[in-house]
Amino acid sequence: MPGAVTALGIVFENEAKSGYSGGEAVTGQVLLELGRELPVKALRLLARGGASVSWKPRKGDEGSREPPGGEAECLNVERKLLGGQAGEDDLTLQAGKHEIQFCFQLPVGPLVTSFTGKYGEVYYHVTAVLERPLLPSQSVHRELRIIRHIDVNSPALLAPVQRSKEEMVGCWFITSGPVCLSAKIERKGYCNGEAIPIYAEIENCSSRLVVPKAAIYQTQTFFCDGKTRTFRQMLANVRGNHIASGCTEMWNGKTVKIPPVTPSILDCNTIRVEYSLAVSIHIPGAKKLMVELPFVIGTVPFNGFTYRNSSVASQFSMDMTWLALALPEQPEAPPNYADIVSEEEFGRHVTVLTEPGDLVEGLHYPLFAVVQEFRFQPPPLYAEVDPHPCHITERQAVPCTLQD
Template sequence: MLYGSKRNVCSKCKAVNMFGETFKNVSIDFISSHPNCTFSSGDMISGEMKFELSKDVKIQHISMTLKGKAKISWTTRRGSGKSRHTRVHSAKLELFKLESIVVQGQNADEITLKTGIHVYPFRCQIPHGDFPSSFVGLHGRICYTVIFGIHRSWHRAKQFESEFKFVNHVDCNNPALLVPISAANSKTVCCLWCVSGPIMMDVRMERKGYVPGEIIQISAEFGNGSSRRVVPKALLVQKQAFYTAGKSTSKIVPRTLVCTMGQAVQPNHSDVYCELMLTIPEDAPTSIANCPILEVEYVVMVSLEISGASNLETLFPIVLGTIPLRQEECRPPPYSMVAKNIV
């Protein structure tokens, strides 16, 4: 997608069922007040469709469709040899669909488009609603398009479509996202009949809401009462979830986006303070929780890697939004979650 620096114009066009070389240099340009050429619920979307004709063409009308949709698909395989079979799991969701006529002859008569360049401005409003942001995932996507159809008598409509970026704004100044969060966890490790002293962690994060590009600051205190060396580690994990209708079948895909390691905690050491920093990638998609067939979630995982034993972990669900924190915002008091397990 190309972005204009002055008018904030973005253009992209995909031609479907073009008839020969009659239509040339087709473009659909969007004009947006946002520098990244994005749109949101209730925005007016405007621009122009432009094409060049190599010869005169008779048409009935030119239609425009504004459409939002989500679709997912993945396959599973079972059995082996001749009994092996593949099953496709898929679902589609229409978010909205608006249709209008751009050009039409009088009394249903055909009109003739002359050879040369034709430009058709358009302007319409995106419906108000809680629609998910544009997203392209491993097994599905959420997309928003403008489709122009050229309709002729006794012919299938010829379509030109262009995708635009839709953003569902999430404000990180929402009080629910400003709450500091903390978690504690502990375990003991065994070797034959011997049980070590406890391995403990107490982890804190200043809030739950962030925007791409921000740094997540993690404060932790560790205690290692065992005879083993342990190493602190923090990860930012994205979870893409895909669901068929009614969520009867699902596909969960975790992806580690960022990882950082801290200094090792030596055996029989306690009250070891550590700060871990995770920089959220600039291009990380925002969280999606308002689509029944596709979700995007984020979790910060803080763990202690224990030599010869399973890790000790704490999980912090976070939200990636679009509107960054205003430093003067007041924050509510922290709350704590405690978990313990013994291995």
């Protein structure tokens, strides 16, 4: 019955979602609109994904003329939304609009991030297949975006990256001096939209005027049948000032911003996507001096704490646990003086002076002996009112004259 299906489509539950990752549930509806009553054998939902690679052979490549190509499966899920078992009667759908719900779980294991490159791609799609008796099946495809999350706060991606290189500038046996380059980035993991601060020192000991530059490169590597094909492209760059002979320039956080690109793909046997920050020195009449700082573009943003700071903070909190155990919840009252010093011990260390002569003579005792008398004396009582107030009488000022 041709023309019975007027519309067939797939709608995801969360259309604003940027992508799914391994272990998540994908939900949505298959939209079916019929112009008339239609018998249906089954409505199936297929989720397929894989990595495919192919390129044309270059001149001089050994082997056949057939282009290298291959495909690795990443996802294979099938769900039956309508229809009974084999041999049962067909299902009849009435004319009008139908919304058939679907839900399937992605594999718990990591899935490779969706990517389209120069010589290959990592693709995922969901297909709804409408099977009809005595008529060919009708289907519709919808791309499924997959993102493999990479946390840039992992210890391996919080470590700094630093490279140094030196190039001797000269012609034949005459040398003018070296050009030295040292570059560093604070960590190895960044996300899209971040600005990478660059710390570099360029020392120009040659007789030529040099120009420093920095650029972000994406390197795509494809593997197939034991062969490798690489594609490299520049994504963003920044240029420094000219450096005269005998001068040194410092980059104390010169930034280059990461454009929106695919996160790093490092766990696929068919396709790899890597990033690096190249700091180079253009030397007229000589070979370019360049150092590359590899880094990873992740999906979980940096939380502001480096691995070193977090480890120190955790160690500090661990070392201070004894303080929480030592301090009681409610402070105790100080002990009574009589509970600490008995009358017997107090009497052994107190010298009793009964006669006035003994008091005068006691003033000539050694200092240590006098101090011992106050060793076990209780502290004085505290009162808000001074028990010995000082009565100050007002006196009139007397003028004073100086005479020669």
